[in-house]
Amino acid sequence: MKLESWIRLAVVAGSVGAIELLCRTGVIPNSVMIPPSDMALALASILSSGEMTGDIVSTFTNVALATLITVVLGFVLGQSIHAVPWLRASIEPLLASYYSVPTFMFYPVFIVLFGIGRAPIVAIAVLLAIVAMIMSTLNGLDRIPAVLRKTAHIYRMSRVATALLIELPAAAPYLFTGMKLVVAYAFIGVIASEFILSGSGLGYRIAYAYNNFENGKMYGLMLLVLVSVTLVNSGLNAIDNRLQARRRR
Amino acid sequence: MRVNRHIGAVAIFLVLLLIWQALHTIGGEIVLASPAETALKLYSMLGDGSFWENVAWTSYAFVLGLVIAAVGGVSLGLALGVSRLSSAVAGPILINLYSIPKVTLYPLVLLCFGLGISAKVAFGVMHGMIPMTIFTMNAIRQMKPVYLRSARVLRLTPLQTAWTVVLPAILPEVLSGIRLGFSLTLLGVLIGEMFASSHGLGFLITSAMNVGDTETIMAIAVLLAAFALTSNAILVFFSRQVAP
Numbered sequence: 001m002k003l004e005s006w007i008r009l010a011v012v013a014g015s016v017g018a019i020e021l022l023c024r025t026g027v028i029p030n031s032v033m034i035p036p037s038d039m040a041l042a043l044a045s046i047l048s049s050g051e052m053t054g055d056i057v058s059t060f061t062n063v064a065l066a067t068l069i070t071v072v073l074g075f076v077l078g079q080s081i082h083a084v085p086w087l088r089a090s091i092e093p094l095l096a097s098y099y100s101v102p103t104f105m106f107y108p109v110f111i112v113l114f115g116i117g118r119a120p121i122v123a124i125a126v127l128l129a130i131v132a133m134i135m136s137t138l139n140g141l142d143r144i145p146a147v148l149r150k151t152a153h154i155y156r157m158s159r160v161a162t163a164l165l166i167e168l169p170a171a172a173p174y175l176f177t178g179m180k181l182v183v184a185y186a187f188i189g190v191i192a193s194e195f196i197l198s199g200s201g202l203g204y205r206i207a208y209a210y211n212n213f214e215n216g217k218m219y220g221l222m223l224l225v226l227v228s229v230t231l232v233n234s235g236l237n238a239i240d241n242r243l244q245a246r247r248r249r
Numbered sequence: 250m251r252v253n254r255h256i257g258a259v260a261i262f263l264v265l266l267l268i269w270q271a272l273h274t275i276g277g278e279i280v281l282a283s284p285a286e287t288a289l290k291l292y293s294m295l296g297d298g299s300f301w302e303n304v305a306w307t308s309y310a311f312v313l314g315l316v317i318a319a320v321g322g323v324s325l326g327l328a329l330g331v332s333r334l335s336s337a338v339a340g341p342i343l344i345n346l347y348s349i350p351k352v353t354l355y356p357l358v359l360l361c362f363g364l365g366i367s368a369k370v371a372f373g374v375m376h377g378m379i380p381m382t383i384f385t386m387n388a389i390r391q392m393k394p395v396y397l398r399s400a401r402v403l404r405l406t407p408l409q410t411a412w413t414v415v416l417p418a419i420l421p422e423v424l425s426g427i428r429l430g431f432s433l434t435l436l437g438v439l440i441g442e443m444f445a446s447s448h449g450l451g452f453l454i455t456s457a458m459n460v461g462d463t464e465t466i467m468a469i470a471v472l473l474a475a476f477a478l479t480s481n482a483i484l485v486f487f488s489r490q491v492a493p
Contacts, residue, residue, distance in 0.1 A: 004337040011338060032360045090257030096481055099432040104443065106470070107458065109272075112280045184348030191350040196443055196455075203352065207444075210356035218356055225353045233348050237341065 034219050042220030052205060052221070059190060059202040060228075062118060066125035066186040071179055073126070074133025079163060081134065082141045098131045103189070107197050121198060125189030129182045136178025140171030173243040180236045187229055282464040291468040306448040307438060310366055314373030314434045319427055322378040326385025326426075327411050336386050343386075347379045351437070355444060369441040369449070376437030377430035384426025388419035424488035428481060435477070 016036050022028045023035035034042075046052055081088050103124055110120035148170055152162040168175075194203025202225060209218035266284055273283040282290070294300045329339045355372060362368035396418055400410040416423070442451025450469055457465035 004334060007334070007338045008342060012342070033357065086257045087261070090255075090261055093258075093478065093481060093485070094261065096428065096485075098477075099429075099436060104440070106466075109280055109463070109466075112276060181348075187348070188350040188352070192352040192440065195352045195355075196440070197458075203350075206353060206356065210359070222353050222357070226349055229349050230345050233345055234341075237344070 031215070034215055036223075038216065039219040039223045042216040043223045046217065046220050046224070052202075055201050055205050056224070058118070058200055059194065062121050062125065062190040062201065063183070063186045065118075066122045066129065066190060067179070067183050069122070070126050070129040070133050070182045070186065074130045074178070074182070075137050075175065077130070078134045078137025078141070079167075082138055088138065095131050095135060103128045104193060104196055107193060121190055121193045121201070124193045125186045128189035129185035132181040132185055133178045136174055136181065137171070140174030140178070141167060143174065144170045173240075176240055176243055180233070180240055183232060183236060184229075187225075187232075191225065278463065279461065280463070282467050286464055287467040287471060290464040291471060294465075294468055300453075303449050303453055306366075307442065307450045310369040310438045310441075310449070311373060311435055314370045314438055315377060315431060317370070318374045318377035318430055318434050319381060321374070322381025322426070322430060323385050323423055325378075326382040326423075327389065327415060329382070330386035330389030331407075331411075331415075333390070336390055339386070340383075343379055343383050347383065351375050352440060352444075355441065358441075359445060364445060369438050369446065372441040373434040373437035377434030380433060381423075381426040381430040384422050384429070385419065388422030388426075389415060392418050420491060421488060424484065424491070428484045428488075431480060431484065432477060435473075439473075 019028070019033070020035045020037060023030070023033055081091060106127070107120060107124060110123045114120050114123060144167060148166050149162070152166045157165065190201070191203040194201035195207050196203075198204050202221060206218055206221045206225075209215075209221065269281065269284050273281045329335045351372070354375070358368050358371050358375070362371050392415070396414050397410070400414045405414065438449075439451040439454070442449040443455045444451075446452045450473070454466060454469055457463075457469075
């Protein structure tokens with residue numbers, strides 16, 4: 001491991017240790033935050049009792065579905081917008097300020113359109129994540145060297161063949177960066193929808209525990225979300241770094 | 250080209266309006282209020298004093314959050330970006346903090362700050378500060394090394410270096426970071442109000458959602474979108490002025 005990784009580990013471990021100490025000594029009251037070691041114990045008991053397995057599976061399924069839909073739809077939309085320069089010039093300011101409108105407020109619309117259950121949550125997550133995918137697709141397509149497209153032209157490839165055989169592989173590193181963002185946004189969209197609006201899933205369970213003063217359960221579940229999101233992100237980051245390094249060669 | 254772009258913007262606006270009207274026609278009142286009804290509702294809300302009180306609550310929390318996030322984010326980014334090691338250590342931690350669903354931590358914020366306005370401000374800062382830190386830090390790492398070397402030759406103090414050399418050099422990236430942070434701080438404040446508050450636009454949205462009042466939801470959505478687009482345009486204009 002490199003020096004910076006060791007220092008990073010020390011910084012994280014030190015912060016956790018400091019919180020543990022502050023909680024144990026009572027500087028942070030137990031009603032505000034329980035010690036990290038107790039969070040881990042609470043998480044272990046939640047996982048071993050299996051009482052939340054359904055919610056956990058449901059949340060992760062929603063995230064996976066939303067990611068899949070967003071990546072495909074975002075790439076197709078990005079391709080189409082990229083192909084029409086005037087459309088792109090006028091749509092980009094819209095995309096840039098997109099994230100300040102809370103997508104969650106359209107949840108009632110989706111409930112009426114898709115019914116209660118999984119579909120409106122996935123729809124919100126897709127709505128939240130799709131702009132990141134469109135932007136990455138535009139960015140990736142911008143950076144394809146002109147010579148590749150010219151080659152496709154010489155071979156008289158069709159528009160679809162050019163997109164699939166030339167543009168997709170050439171833009172792949174940028175698309176992967178987009179996909180990484182999509183996964184992050186899908187997590188945010190799914191958990192936030194469950195938190196504010198739904199009756200199942202991890203987000204709902206955390207809000208429920210908060211409302212009922214069940215601090216142990218609440219912090220156990222928070223830890224579960226934080227740890228799983230961190231693991232997924234670090235995995236994707238490691239792949240991303242490899243792809244970026246390959247591009248620089 | 251300029252005229253073309255304006256025509257494009259109008260065309261997109263009209264298409265969005267058409268889709269909206271179509272959804273209303275297909276689904277009826279229960280899915281979406283029609284654009285005309287929303288406009289009327291928005292007009293009557295704008296003439297209502299209690300609506301402006303809610304806007305004032307949200308604006309107050311938002312402005313406070315944005316100032317704290319911008320000052321904190323840029324200074325933290327400057328401090329971490331100056332050394333290669335500290336930015337290499339902090340980078341992955343910051344990116345991970347950026348991508349965790351911060352809603353999960355909202356109960357913690359509420360327990361720390363209570364149910365008042367400070368919890369909303371803190372939640373806005375949590376959303377907005379990290380992207381500003383990341384943008385500032387990365388901008389310094391990509392800055393030409395000769396700038397820092399010149400600063401050292403001139404024997405500038407660290408504070409002088411930050412203020413007269415580094416900040417002007419990275420201003421475009423800092424401004425992009427502030428644009429993103431602007432949106433996310435607003436989002437954080439609104440989500441905070443949606444979950445636990447009895448004032449503000451987020452509270453209005455939640456109460457309208459609970460009774461299925463689609464007119465109010467759409468009216469607030471239009472208002473927020475208009476505000477976000479205008480502010481973004483102003484920020485873009487401003488960053489072109491200072492860093493062409």
